[in-house]
Amino acid sequence: MPKATNQDLKKMLRDHELKATSQRIALLKLLNNTYKHFDAEELYLELHKRQKNVSRATIYRSLEALVDQELVNKLDFGDGRMRYECSRGGDDHHDHLICEQCGKIVEFLNIEIEAQQLAVCEENGFLPTTHTMYIFGICADCRNLESEPEIG
Amino acid sequence: MPKATNQDLKKMLRDHELKATSQRIALLKLLNNTYKHFDAEELYLELHKRQKNVSRATIYRSLEALVDQELVNKLDFGDGRMRYECSRGGDDHHDHLICEQCGKIVEFLNIEIEAQQLAVCEENGFLPTTHTMYIFGICADCRNLESEPEIG
């Protein structure tokens, strides 16, 4: 995955009817270049570090626009702030395991679950538009730490 | 399902180490007597109507206690406020379909999905504690209204 150039990002924005402002380019670049799941404040602090002229309002407004255009996914882990991750094309749907101890996110896709979700909708005459599924617990790393011998 | 008496509710609270205050009894009664999914403000307004002495802070504090004791489930439909529903014993886990048009909630349980969730966790060495799954879309009733002939 070659990192997107500024020109790539500019085009990406314009292809979605969004004006290519320096703020939006920087935001999209940050999201595109990692697999992290950021909250708005993290994005604000990171961009503010590099580029003095970014405000929180712009972060929120730009994220909203990017989510509308499906360039970015908005996630709700249930802790009071939204997370944002780059959306990599049309087929990147995935769900998340969330470690309640270290915060690590593991992505997964289970086609049987996806199929059963559609089946449930059909049984209920329900026309689905989106779904969210988060499994909370303790990740493999944190479990290993827990079982570490106390002395040794 | 015979409606729980005040004595039943009192015992229910005390069995969970919670003092049986009039506010908690009223709150638990309200939740126990319907299958609705309430937000905190709805509960506040409803209780306040009947019993002058209830404050929002108490609603929130009591809900937290009831959720801790697993007498009540806390749900996050992603619209900025939490919902609360009565938890009916240990085997009542279910997930939700949420109509984006009329707000109707349909509950469901799909054991294949539940099984696959555990499988995913196992594959990742992940120890699950809880999960949330919400499917958003348009319910059967709203779909029918939509397809209603415009004149007729």
Add this chain to the structure above:
DNA sequence: TGCGTAAATGAGAATCATTCTTATTTTCAT
């Protein structure tokens, strides 16, 4: 390349659900 206008931004006020604080009231074991 320079202009004009519509759109985007910055700064901070406003909002809204939820949590916190503190003085007062209530519960419940004794």
Add this chain to the structure above:
DNA sequence: ATGAAAATAAGAATGATTCTCATTTACGCA
């Protein structure tokens, strides 16, 4: 019935997000 511990009321505080509006910027067009 009594008193210590816990719960409550009222409203202030918090924190994420949205809104306001004066100022700046992007970009289609001359």
